[in-house]
Amino acid sequence: MHIRDHWFAVVNPHSANGSTRKRWPHYLKRLQDEGYLIDFVYTSKPGDATRITQQALNNGCTHIISVGGDGTMNEVVNGFFSNDQLISLEAELAVFSHGTGCDFIRSLQIPRGIEGFVGVLKQGRKRMVDLGEVLFYNDQGQQVQRYFLNVGDVGLGGETVARVNRQSKLLGGKLSFLIGSVLSILSYRNKVMSCEIDGKLICHGRLNSIMVANGRYIGGGMMIAPQAELDDGLFDVVVLGDFSAWTILRHIPKIYRGTHLRIPGVSVQRGRSVVITSDERILLDIDGEQPGQGPIEFRLKPGILRLWG
Numbered sequence: 001m002h003i004r005d006h007w008f009a010v011v012n013p014h015s016a017n018g019s020t021r022k023r024w025p026h027y028l029k030r031l032q033d034e035g036y037l038i039d040f041v042y043t044s045k046p047g048d049a050t051r052i053t054q055q056a057l058n059n060g061c062t063h064i065i066s067v068g069g070d071g072t073m074n075e076v077v078n079g080f081f082s083n084d085q086l087i088s089l090e091a092e093l094a095v096f097s098h099g100t101g102c103d104f105i106r107s108l109q110i111p112r113g114i115e116g117f118v119g120v121l122k123q124g125r126k127r128m129v130d131l132g133e134v135l136f137y138n139d140q141g142q143q144v145q146r147y148f149l150n151v152g153d154v155g156l157g158g159e160t161v162a163r164v165n166r167q168s169k170l171l172g173g174k175l176s177f178l179i180g181s182v183l184s185i186l187s188y189r190n191k192v193m194s195c196e197i198d199g200k201l202i203c204h205g206r207l208n209s210i211m212v213a214n215g216r217y218i219g220g221g222m223m224i225a226p227q228a229e230l231d232d233g234l235f236d237v238v239v240l241g242d243f244s245a246w247t248i249l250r251h252i253p254k255i256y257r258g259t260h261l262r263i264p265g266v267s268v269q270r271g272r273s274v275v276i277t278s279d280e281r282i283l284l285d286i287d288g289e290q291p292g293q294g295p296i297e298f299r300l301k302p303g304i305l306r307l308w309g
C-alpha cells in the first residue's frame with residue numbers, strides 16, 4: 001500500500017447536530033484504509049479549532065483537515081495565522097465538510113460525505129485562494145479581527161444566523177435555515193447603512209443587507225453571489241435594497257437558484273476593500289457565525305491560502 005501525505009485533522013464532534021462524534025471513527029478508518037496518515041484532535045468548545053490549528057502548525061504540521069461545519073472551517077482558517085501573519089508558508093487546508101449547512105464546499109463543487117472528501121485527497125488538486133479579513137466590534141465595544149473563507153454579510157443575514165444558531169438544527173441545515181430566515185425576515189427592520197468599496201461610496205440609505213462574498217453560497221444552499229470566484233482577487237459585493245418582508249419571501253426561490261441579481265433593487269459590484277457603517281446596530285455574519293457588529297471593514301487577502309479541492 002502506498003503511504004500518502006500525513007495529515008492533522010481538527011474535528012468538531014458537536015457539528016452536524018453532534019453526529020460528527022459518532023461518525024468520525026468510521027471516516028478515519030476509511031481514510032486510513034486509503035493510506036493516509038492522520039492525527040486528529042477533537043475540539044471541546046467554541047474557539048478551540050483556532051488554537052488547535054495554531055499549535056499543530058507551530059509544531060511543524062503542514063497538512064490540516066477541518067472536520068465539521070462552516071463554523072469549524074472558519075475557526076481553522078483563523079488558526080493559520082498568528083499576529084496577522086501566516087504561521088507556515090507551506091500550510092495547506094482540506095475541508096471535510098460535516099456540518100448542517102456545508103455552504104463553502106458548494107463553491108468548490110465537492111460532493112458531500114466521506115467519498116467526496118476521499119476524492120479531493122486522491123485528486124490532489126490544490127489552488128491558492130483569497131481570504132477575507134474583517135474588522136468589527138464585539139459586545140464589549142472592542143475591535144476584533146477575523147478571517148473568513150466564504151461570505152461575510154451585514155444586515156438580515158447577521159440577524160438570521162444569530163437566530164438559527166440559537167435554535168436546533170435537527171430538521172437539517174436547509175430547512176432549519178429556511179424556518180429561521182422566515183422568522184427573521186418577518187421581524188427584521190431594514191437599516192440605514194452606508195457602503196464604500198475601494199474608498200468610493202457606492203450606496204447610502206435604507207437597505208436589507210450587504211453581502212461581501214468570496215464564495216457563492218450562504219444559508220444552506222442560497223446562491224447569493226453566483227459570479228463570485230475564490231481566486232479572482234476580488235470580493236463580490238451584493239446589496240439587497242429596501243425590500244419589504246413580503247418581497248424578500250417572494251424572491252427566496254430566486255436566491256436559491258442565483259437568479260436574484262436581475263431583480264430591481266439588487267446590485268453587485270466588485271472590490272478589494274469594503275466599509276459598512278450605520279448609526280443603527282448592524283449584525284455581522286461570517287461563514288455562518290455571528291461574532292459581532294458594526295462599523296465593519298472587509299479587506300481581501302488575495303491568493304493567500306493553499307486549499308485542496
Ligand SMILES: Nc1ncnc2c1ncn2[C@@H]1O[C@H](COP(=O)(O)OP(=O)(O)OP(=O)(O)O)[C@@H](O)[C@H]1O
Nearest residue numbers: 015016043044046068069070071072099100101102
Ligand atoms: N466541542 C464543542 N462543543 C460545542 N461547540 C463546539 C465544540 N467545538 C466547536 N464548537 C462550536 O460549534 C459551532 C458550530 O460548528 P459548525 O459550524 O462547524 O457546525 P454546524 O453548525 O453543524 O455546521 P454549519 O455551520 O455548516 O451549519 C461553532 O461555533 C464552534 O465554535
